[in-house]
Amino acid sequence: MSLPGLPLLLQSIVSGILMGGVYSLIAIGLTLIFGVMRIINFAHGSFMMLGMFTTYWLFALLGMDPYLSLLLSIPCLFVVGIIVERFLIAQILDAPEHNQLLLTLGISLFIENFALFLWSPNFRTLDVQYVKKAAMVGTVMISLPKLIAFLFAIILTALLYYVLKSTDLGKAIRATSEEKEGALTVGINMRRIYYIAFGIGAACVGAAGTLIAPFFYVNPHVGGIFVITAFVVVVLGGMGNFIGALAGGLIVGLAESVGAAFVPGQLKQFIIYFIFILVLLFKPQGLFGRRGE
Amino acid sequence: MVSSNSQRIRNILVIGSVGAFLLILPQFLGRYFIHLIIMIFFFGYLGMAWNILGGYAGQFSFGHAAFFGIGAFTSTLLQIHVGVNPWIGMFLAGIAGLLLGLFIGSLSFRYGLRGPYFALAMLALAEMLRLLAVEWMAVKYPLGITIPLKGDSFWSFQFTSKVPYYYISLLMMAMVLYLTREIEGRRMGSYFKAIRENENAAEVLGIDVFKYKLLAMAISSFLTAVGGTFYAQYYLTIEEESAFGVGVSIEVLLGPIIGGAGTVLGPVLGAGILEILSEVTRNILGAYSGVHLMVYGAILIFVIIFLPSGILGGLQMAFRKLSKGR
Numbered sequence: 001m002s003l004p005g006l007p008l009l010l011q012s013i014v015s016g017i018l019m020g021g022v023y024s025l026i027a028i029g030l031t032l033i034f035g036v037m038r039i040i041n042f043a044h045g046s047f048m049m050l051g052m053f054t055t056y057w058l059f060a061l062l063g064m065d066p067y068l069s070l071l072l073s074i075p076c077l078f079v080v081g082i083i084v085e086r087f088l089i090a091q092i093l094d095a096p097e098h099n100q101l102l103l104t105l106g107i108s109l110f111i112e113n114f115a116l117f118l119w120s121p122n123f124r125t126l127d128v129q130y131v132k133k134a135a136m137v138g139t140v141m142i143s144l145p146k147l148i149a150f151l152f153a154i155i156l157t158a159l160l161y162y163v164l165k166s167t168d169l170g171k172a173i174r175a176t177s178e179e180k181e182g183a184l185t186v187g188i189n190m191r192r193i194y195y196i197a198f199g200i201g202a203a204c205v206g207a208a209g210t211l212i213a214p215f216f217y218v219n220p221h222v223g224g225i226f227v228i229t230a231f232v233v234v235v236l237g238g239m240g241n242f243i244g245a246l247a248g249g250l251i252v253g254l255a256e257s258v259g260a261a262f263v264p265g266q267l268k269q270f271i272i273y274f275i276f277i278l279v280l281l282f283k284p285q286g287l288f289g290r291r292g293e
Numbered sequence: 294m295v296s297s298n299s300q301r302i303r304n305i306l307v308i309g310s311v312g313a314f315l316l317i318l319p320q321f322l323g324r325y326f327i328h329l330i331i332m333i334f335f336f337g338y339l340g341m342a343w344n345i346l347g348g349y350a351g352q353f354s355f356g357h358a359a360f361f362g363i364g365a366f367t368s369t370l371l372q373i374h375v376g377v378n379p380w381i382g383m384f385l386a387g388i389a390g391l392l393l394g395l396f397i398g399s400l401s402f403r404y405g406l407r408g409p410y411f412a413l414a415m416l417a418l419a420e421m422l423r424l425l426a427v428e429w430m431a432v433k434y435p436l437g438i439t440i441p442l443k444g445d446s447f448w449s450f451q452f453t454s455k456v457p458y459y460y461i462s463l464l465m466m467a468m469v470l471y472l473t474r475e476i477e478g479r480r481m482g483s484y485f486k487a488i489r490e491n492e493n494a495a496e497v498l499g500i501d502v503f504k505y506k507l508l509a510m511a512i513s514s515f516l517t518a519v520g521g522t523f524y525a526q527y528y529l530t531i532e533e534e535s536a537f538g539v540g541v542s543i544e545v546l547l548g549p550i551i552g553g554a555g556t557v558l559g560p561v562l563g564a565g566i567l568e569i570l571s572e573v574t575r576n577i578l579g580a581y582s583g584v585h586l587m588v589y590g591a592i593l594i595f596v597i598i599f600l601p602s603g604i605l606g607g608l609q610m611a612f613r614k615l616s617k618g619r
Binding site for chain 1: 353355400401404406408409410412413414416417418420421424425427428539543550578581583584585586587589590591592593594597598601
C-alpha cells in the first residue's frame, strides 16, 4: 500500500462524486420500493440491465442517441415494473419477508437468464464517438459521459423529489410509506400506490442503466455488479429514506473511488461490503438515524 | 400408538429397500447418469445442511458459498502446500467453516440481524471472501488451483471412475438425513422451530435463542464446508467463482425452498427436481451455460406464489387439513 499523491486523490474524489450520483439514482428506486412496500427488490439489477439493453438496441439498430433513449427506457421500465408488481409481487405482500426476498430473487434469475438466452453473454459496448471525450480541469480529468450521467441523475432525482413533495400522487405515496393505516383511512388506493411506486422504482434504475451504458459494458449479468452496491447505499442512507439514499450514493461512490486509489483492483468492492456489514450490525437504521423498525 | 410396531417394521422395510436399490443402482447406469445422481445427492446434502439453519431455525442465509468456498480452499491448499491428506483435510475444512460460521453468527445474532438483513449480511460475507480469493488467485493461481493427480486411490480421495464418488456422496447424504431426523425428534429441533416461528416468544419461554441459533449455524456451516471439500476432490480443480460465487449460494438454498424448507426430505426432493430440470433445459436450450437458471427462476417464482412452504410443506399442510376435516 502506498500513499497516493494529491492529484490522484483529487481525481478519485471527482470520479467518486460523479459515479455516486448514478448510485444515488439506482438506490432511490430501491429505497422508494422498500419505503412504500417493505420489499427488498433483488430484481433491481435486472431492471437496470433491461434499461441498458433498451439503450443499446435503440442505438445499435436505429442509431438513436443514447441520451435520447431515456425517453423510451424510462416508460419501458415503468411498464415492466408495473407488470412485475401486479402479477407477481402483489400476490405475496402478506408473505414472510424472506419469501418476498426469494420471489424477487426468482424474478431476477428469470429476467437475467432470459436475457442471456436472447442476447448471449457477449460483452457489448456502445460506440458513441462524442462521449469519448474528457475535459481537463487543472490536473483532474472529467470524463464527459460520467459528467452527463451525473447531471441527468441529479435532474431526475430532483424531479422525483418534486413529484413526491408537491403532487397529490406523491403525497399519497409518501403517506403510504410513512403511515400505512392512516393512508388507508383517508381512502388512498393502496394497491394502486404499490404498483405505481414499484413502476417508478424500476423506471429510476432503468434510467440509471441508460446513463451508464455509454461508458460501461452491456451484458445480461451487468446488473449484479450494481445491485449489491445499491443495497449498501440504501442501508447506509436508512431503508426507505429518500435523502439518505442520495447522500449514501455519494458516500459509496467516494469510498469506492478513493479506496481504489489505496488498494489494488477489486478490493475496493471489498471495502464497500465491509462497510455494509458494519452498518447492518451497528447502525441498522442508517447513518442518518431516523428511527428504524 | 397401536400401529407403532407395524409402522416401525414398515419404515425399516422402506428404508432397507430404498437403500438396497441405491446401493446396486450404479451397476446399471452409465457415467452420465451416475454424474447426474451424484449431483442430486450432493446438492441434496448441501440443501439439508442449509436447511438446518434456514429451514429449521429460520435464519435465511444468502451466502452459504462462504462456507462452501472456505471448505474447498482449506482442504485443497492444505493438501497442496502442507501435504495434508484430503480426508483429514475434509475434517479440517469443516472446522474452518465452523469457525467462520461461529464468527459471523455470533456477530449477527448478538446484534439482532434478522430476516432479510441476515440474508444480505451473509451475501456480503461470501462476496468479500470471493473478492479476496480473486485478488489472491490473480497473483498466485491465475488459472485456478488444480489438485495434482495421484491416480485411483481411496487414500488420496481421487478416482477415475465416478462410482466411488457416487457412494461417498450417498453416504454423506444419508448421514445428514439421519442427523436431520435426529434433530427434528429431539428438543433441539423444537427449539429451532420455536425460534423460527417467533423469536421473541421463544425467548420469553426461556429458550436461549442466541445459543440455539449459533448451534444451528455451527452444524450448517461445518457440513457445508465439508461439502466444499467433496466438490474440490470431485472436480480436482477450484476457482473463486465456483467456490464463493453468488450462484453457489443460490443453488444451495433453491433445493430446500422448492422441496420444502424445514422438512427432512424436502432438500433432496428439491435437488432432484432442479438437477433433472437443469439437464433437460441444457439439452433443449443448450446455447449458453447458465440458461438453466432461467428455469430455476421460473420455478422459484411459481413455488413462492403457489406453494410458499415448498412441495413437501404444501403436501403436509394439505394432509393436515384433510385429517382435520374428517
